[in-house]
Amino acid sequence: MKVEGRAVDEAARRETALSGLRIPSVGSxxxxxxxxxxxxxxxxxxxxxxxxAGVALVPWLVLVADTRGWGTAILGSLxxxxxxxxxxxxxxxxxxxxxxxGPFEAIxxxxxxxxxxxxIPFAVVGGLVHVARYGSAATRIAIAGAGFFLxxxxxxxxxxxxxxxxxxxxxxxxxxxxxxxxxGGVPLISGFLAAINQAAALAWETQGSRESLRRLGALVAAxxxxxxxxxxxxxxxRSTVTASGTAPPRVLLLVQPDIARGERWxxxxxxxxxxxxxxxxxxxxxxxxxxxxxxxxxxxLLTAALDRSPELAANLQATIDLLGVPVILGAVRSAxxxxxxxxxxxxxxxxxxxxxxxxxDKTRAFPLLEASYSSDAVLHLxxxxxxxxxxxxxxxxxxxxxxxxxxxxxxxxxYEALFPGIVAERRAPESLALVNLADDGWIGGAAxxxxxxxxxxxxxxxxxxxxxxxxxxxxxxxVDPFGQAxxxxxxxxxxxxxxxxxxxxxxxxVERGALLALPLVTGAxxxxxxxxxxxxxxxxxxxxxxxxxxx
Numbered sequence: 265m266k267v268e269g270r271a272v273d274e275a276a277r278r279e280t281a282l283s284g285l286r287i288p289s290v291g292s293x294x295x296x297x298x299x300x301x302x303x304x305x306x307x308x309x310x311x312x313x314x315x316x317a318g319v320a321l322v323p324w325l326v327l328v329a330d331t332r333g334w335g336t337a338i339l340g341s342l343x344x345x346x347x348x349x350x351x352x353x354x355x356x357x358x359x360x361x362x363x364x365x366g367p368f369e370a371i372x373x374x375x376x377x378x379x380x381x382x383x384i385p386f387a388v389v390g391g392l393v394h395v396a397r398y399g400s401a402a403t404r405i406a407i408a409g410a411g412f413f414l415x416x417x418x419x420x421x422x423x424x425x426x427x428x429x430x431x432x433x434x435x436x437x438x439x440x441x442x443x444x445x446x447x448g449g450v451p452l453i454s455g456f457l458a459a460i461n462q463a464a465a466l467a468w469e470t471q472g473s474r475e476s477l478r479r480l481g482a483l484v485a486a487x488x489x490x491x492x493x494x495x496x497x498x499x500x501x502r503s504t505v506t507a508s509g510t511a512p513p514r515v516l517l518l519v520q521p522d523i524a525r526g527e528r529w530x531x532x533x534x535x536x537x538x539x540x541x542x543x544x545x546x547x548x549x550x551x552x553x554x555x556x557x558x559x560x561x562x563x564x565l566l567t568a569a570l571d572r573s574p575e576l577a578a579n580l581q582a583t584i585d586l587l588g589v590p591v592i593l594g595a596v597r598s599a600x601x602x603x604x605x606x607x608x609x610x611x612x613x614x615x616x617x618x619x620x621x622x623x624x625d626k627t628r629a630f631p632l633l634e635a636s637y638s639s640d641a642v643l644h645l646x647x648x649x650x651x652x653x654x655x656x657x658x659x660x661x662x663x664x665x666x667x668x669x670x671x672x673x674x675x676x677x678x679y680e681a682l683f684p685g686i687v688a689e690r691r692a693p694e695s696l697a698l699v700n701l702a703d704d705g706w707i708g709g710a711a712x713x714x715x716x717x718x719x720x721x722x723x724x725x726x727x728x729x730x731x732x733x734x735x736x737x738x739x740x741x742x743v744d745p746f747g748q749a750x751x752x753x754x755x756x757x758x759x760x761x762x763x764x765x766x767x768x769x770x771x772x773x774v775e776r777g778a779l780l781a782l783p784l785v786t787g788a789x790x791x792x793x794x795x796x797x798x799x800x801x802x803x804x805x806x807x808x809x810x811x812x813x814x815x
Contacts, residue, residue, distance in 0.1 A: 292327060293327065293340040293343060293344070295323070296323040296324045296327045296340070296344055297324075297343055297344040297347040297348070298347070299320075299323040299324075300320055300321060300323055300324045300344055300347075300348060301344070301347045301348040301350070301351035301352075302351065303316045303317070303319065303320035304316070304317065304320045304321075304348055304351070304352070304429075304431075304434060305348075305351040305352055307320060307434040308352065308429070308433055308434040308436065308715065308718075309433075309436050309437065309711075309714045309715045309717075309718040309719075310710065310711050310714040310715065310718075312436065312437030313437075314434055314435050314436075314437045314438040314441070315438075316434075317431065317434040317435065317457050318457065318460050318461065318464070318484065318487065319461065319464055320434075320461065321408075321431075321457075321458065321461035321462075321465075322461055322464045322465045322468060324341065324344050324386075324390075325393060325408065325461060325462055325465035326465045326468055326469060327340065328340070328341060328390050328393050328394050328397070329393065329394070329397040329404075329465065329469065331394060334391060334394055334395070337390050337391060337393075337394035338387045338390055338391045338394075339387075340390065341386045341387045341389070341390025341391070342379070342383045342384065342386060342387040342390075343383070344386055344390075345378075345382035345383040345384070345385060345386025345387065346375070346378045346379050346382065346383035346386075347378075348382050348386070348429065349377070349378035349379075349381045349382035349383065349428075349429050350374060350375075350378045352382075352428065352429035352715075353374070353377075353378075353428070353429070353712070354711070355707060355708060355709040355711055355712045356370070356373075356374040356377065357370040357371055357374055358370075358708050358709065359706060359707045359708055359712070360373050360374065360649060360650070360652045362525070362706050362707075362708055363633065363649075363651065363652035363655065363706060364650070364651035364652060364655075365649055365650035365651055365652040365653075366650050366651075369648065369649060369650030369651075369652070370649075370650070370652075372648050372649075373648050373649035373650070373652065373653070376645065376648045376649075377426070380426065381419070381426045381428050381429060382429050385415035385416070385418075385419070388411065388415055389408070389411035389412055389415060389458075392407050392408075392411045393407060393408055393411065393462075401463075401466050401475070401476070401479060404462055404466065405459050405462045405463055405466070405479070406459070407462075408458045408459060408461065408462035409455040409456065409458045409459035409462070410455060411458065412431055412451075412454045412455050412457070412458035413448075413451045413452065413454060413455030413458075414451075416430045416431060416432065416450060416451040416454040416455075417449075417451040420449065420450065420451060420682075420683060420684055420685070421683075421684075421685050423628070424631065425683075426631065427450070427682045427683060427719070428682070428719070430450050430451070430454055431453070431454035431457050431458060432445070432450035432451060432452070432453030432454035432455075432456075432457065433450055433718070433719050433722070434457070435453050435457070436718035436719065436721060436722070436747075437718075438490075438491050439494070439495045439746065439747050439748065440490050440491045440492060440493060440494030440495045440496075441453060441487065441490045441491050441494060442494075442721075442722065442725055442747055443490070443494040443495060443497075443498045443725060443746065443779055444456065444490060444494065444779060444783075445722045445725045445726050446498065446725050446726060446728065446771040446775065446776060446779060447771070447776045447779050447780055449684050449722075449726060450684075450722055456486075456487070456783075457487075459483060460480075460483045460484060460487060463476070463479045463480040463483050464480055466479065466480075467479075467480045474798045477794075478791060478794040478795060478798065479791075481790055481791075481794050482787040482788070482790045482791035482794070483787060485786050485787055485789075485790040486782075486783035486784070486786050486787035486790075487783070488786075489782050489783055489786035489787075490779075490782060490783050493782060494779065494782065495746060497778055497779065497782055498746060498775065498778075498779060499746060501774060501775045501778050502728070502745070502768070502775065505772075505774045505775065511671065511694060511696060511766070511767055512766075513696075513764050513765060513766040514557040514558070514671055514696055514697075514764070514765055514766075515554055515555070515556045515557050515762055515763070515764050516556060516557065516558055516559075516560055516697070516699075516732055516742075516762070516763050516764075516765060517545070517548055517549075517556035517558070517559045517560065517589075517760060517761075517762055518560050518732065518734045518740055518742070518751070518753065518760060518761050518762075518763065519541060519544050519545050519548065519559060519560065519561055519734070519760045520562070520734060520735065520736075520740040520753050520757075520758065520759045520760065521537070521540065521541050521544065521561075521562065521565065521736060521758060522737070522756060522757055522758045522759075523537055523540070523705075523736065524705070525703075525705040525706050525736075525737065528564070528567055528705070528736070529567045531567075531568045534566055534567065534568045534573070534576050535576065535579060537565065537566065538565075538566065538576075538579060538580060538583060540758075541561060541565060542583050542586075542587070544758050544759075544760060545559055545561075545587060545760070546587070547760070548760040548762075549587065549589070553762060554762075555589065556589060556762060557589075557590070557670065557671070558589065558590045558591070558592055558613075558669070558670070559587070559589055559590070559591045559592070560591075560592050560593075560699060560701070560732065560734045561591060561592070561593035561594065561701075561734065562593075562594055562701050562702060562703060562734045562735055562736045562740075563594035563609065563677050563678050563701040563702050563703040563735075563736065564594050564595065564596060564609060564703050564736070565593050565594055565595060565736075566580070566593070566595045566596065567595075567596045568596065569596050569597050569598040569607060570595050570596070570597055570612075571597050571598050572598050580614070581614065581619055584614050584615070584616055585616045585617060587616070588616050589616070590613065590614065590615045590616070590669060590670060591613075591614050592611065592612070592613050592614075592667065592669075592673070592675070592699065592701075593611070593612055593614070593701075594609065594610070594611055594612075594677060594701040594703075595610055595612055596608065596609065596610070597610045597625075599659040600659065601659060603636070603659075605656055605657055606636060606656070606657050606658070606659040607656060607657075607658065607659065608625045608626070608658070608659050608661070609625065609626040609629070609658050609677055610623055610624065610625050610626070611623060611624050611625075611667060611675045611677060611701060613667055613668075613669040615669065615670075621669045622667050622668050622669050623667075624661070624664035624665065624667060624675065624690075625659075625660075625661035625664060626658055626660060626661065626664075626677045626678075626680065627660050627661045627662070627663060627664050627680065627686065628660065628679060628680045628683060628686055629657070629658035629660055629679065630678075630679045632645060632646045632649060632653050633646075633649065633652055633653060633655070634657065634658050634679075635657065635658060635660060636657040636658065636659060636660065637657070663689075664690060665689075665690055665692070666690050666691065666692040666695055667699075668692075671694075671696055672692050672694045672695050672696060673695060673696060673697055673698075673699050674687060674690045674691045674692065674695045674697070674698045674699065674727075674729065675690070675698075675699045675700075675701065676690065676698070676699070676700050676701075676723075677700075677701055677702070678700070678701070678702040678703055678704075680700075681698075681700040681702070681716075681719075681720035681723060681733075682716075682719055682720065684722075684723060684726055687723045687726070687727060688726075688727070691727055691729070691770075693769075694767065695729060695767055696729070696730075696765050696766060696767040697729055697730040697731070697732055697765035697767070698723055698724060698727060698729050698730065698731045698732070699731075699732050699733075699734075700720050700731060700732070700733040700734070701734055701735075702716065702733060702734070702735040702736070702738060703735065703736045703737070703738075704716060704735045704736060704737050704738025704739070705736045705737025705738070706737075707737075707738070708737075710739075710755060712738075713735065713737075713738030713739040713755070714739055716738070716739075717733055717735075717738075717739045717741055720733060721743050721747045722747070724743050724744070724745055724746075724747055725745070725746060725747050726770075726771075727745075727770055728745040728768050728769065728770055728771055729745055729765075729767060729768060730742060730743065730744055730745060730750065730763070730765040730766075731743050732763060732765065737756065738755065739752070739753075739755055740752075740753040740759070740761075741753065742761075742763040742765075745768060750763055751763045
């Protein structure tokens with residue numbers, strides 16, 4: 265009998281140990297992944313159905329709370345995040361195919377990227393939410409909000425991070441809510457939205473108890489107040505409290521080429537490409553209106569290393585002399601190191617009769633596809649992308665500052681615009697605008713370039729500077745310091761446009777305080793009002809404070 269008892273105890277211990285490793289229900293987790301991914305994909309650009317982000321995480325959060333095993337919660341969350349990242353970038357396989365990856369390599373490469381971008385972050389937050397499932401409602405809401413703030417902050421600041429499909433980026437279409445980026449960046453918006461979703465999940469779990477609806481109502485009211493009043497409040501504070509820049513406004517001329525990517529990297533076509541973009545520039549300069557202070561050409565307009573192509577370099581300088589106006593362009597220069605297959609992706613400010621007066625090199629290239637390999641592990645990981653991971657690589661510079669010619673601009677190249685830290689480091693107090701020279705030609709499709717432009721627009725809000733984006737094969741535009749469109753050029757066409765920019769100070773204490781006070785005061789007011797209404801209409805009710813109901 266003793267032996268039998270020990271056997272039963274041992275079996276119970278094994279069952280307890282394995283309970284955290286239960287294989288997730290394919291049906292329930294699959295439905296959760298599809299629901300969350302679909303809602304988030306519709307919330308972010310290019311669809312911009314941003315209110316859906318307030319409930320998109322609810323199916324996943326409810327399932328995590330109702331899951332017994334921690335292993336199931338983590339593995340299931342890994343799958344949900346991976347599906348979401350894939351849904352955010354359905355153009356991914358096509359983009360990798362354009363870089364000569366095979367069909368299976370394109371799918372495998374996107375899977376690897378999706379796991380890193382959102383799969384692992386969702387697994388981390390899912391584990392935290394699961395651990396806290398028996399805590400108080402306030403604790404669970406705080407854990408969900410802090411978890412998403414943390415993982416999105418890590419992706420936005422670390423060199424290995426990929427700040428794509430961040431929860432807060434879904435509010436690009438809600439400029440009032442987007443102003444919260446001036447306080448704590450996109451991660452703060454992510455944490456706020458996660459808190460709203462967790463409150464909604466709690467309301468579902470408690471079948472709409474009064475206290476759960478009170479919490480949810482307060483958070484939704486704070487969100488709505490930002491959506492309606494955040495933008496006019498920010499504009500009012502900037503106009504009445506914050507001093508404007510003292511430097512005079514400048515006119516920038518955006519010139520958007522339409523050269524096929526395969527042709528742009530052909531060395532024997534560089535002079536032809538230059539002639540075409542000059543012809544478009546000359547057409548713009550002949551139009552009536554004030555002359556531009558500088559012309560902007562996109563990233564990697566010339567792909568033959570200028571410092572090793574004296575004829576092309578001389579042709580470029582002669583062209584700028586003929587135009588009679590300074591030009592800022594993206595161009596390739598040879599690498600400083602001896603490692604073969606590397607090049608520098610540079611921005612050069614060139615002036616008539618003076619040559620290059622300022623230049624910086626890219627410091628953050630796209631991981632695996634564009635960035636050089638930092639270790640053998642990264643080299644092996646890049647093999648999942650096939651030929652797309654074995655092309656020419658960018659030699660990343662250790663640092664770069666603002667671009668200073670006749671005046672000062674903060675310039676970032678393509679992918680760098682997704683990183684708030686890079687933009688902040690390059691911003692000088694006298695900067696008149698953020699300039700993003702980009703190459704979207706390898707991505708293909710309108711969705712990707714609209715996403716990139718929308719995500720980059722958060723940098724304008726964070727720095728309170730106009731953002732001017734000039735792209736190959738994508739969307740070229742300009743937005744004001746609040747993210748509102750000033751100019752949009754037609755896509756997939758030769759085009760140009762003028763925009764006037766003027767600098768300003770970064771968000772100050774008063775502005776940040778006002779933007780924080782709006783949702784806090786609104787939420788607190790609704791919380792108090794609903795509590796008073798509840799007491800008058802029927803007293804209190806006993807409701808569970810956490811955890812799902814387990815069958």
